[in-house]
Amino acid sequence: MTKKQIMLDFGGLVLEAELFDTAIAKRFEAHLPYTVSLTQWGEELYGSVGIDLGEENPVPDIPAGGIAYSRRGNYVCIFFGQTPAWPVEHIGRIAGDQWERLVENPGLDAVTIR
Template structure:
């Protein structure tokens, strides 16, 4: 099962789909959220107040358009290209 969410920034609306992980359920329970994001390479991230541990088997390499939670920074991340630590084509 997945849940669709809407991310709005200015006049831009991005549709996203959450998976059924415990982290996604926690994120959904915090909605609606309003927070600032910063750019790191081709990734936006921001402290959204989520407090979770990394999921077992959590991905390290992301695909363009994917969302992720960074537990250390309590952040939601949106990937749209390489970051400063990307190697080759990986994000």
């Protein structure tokens, strides 16, 4: 299983991540790079990628550091705590414990994913 390495660039804060070997993750990868305006909801950052990537296997729980896609809103979701409000596609994860830096840097409002 080959995993695609990506970067999440929040402007001054860059995190390494990987995409899983799933159909939705491959569709997500095919449209890289993305620049996304973010909204924070609880311990989740999310924003629209502007493309419907479909639905494969939505799950109700995503661990901290998880990266997900939600067909509802065409959102990319980046988790640093609680699970999503509704089931989402788990498409990747932030490397190691780098996700903890999201907690240390409140107010992030945009990300470039490449």
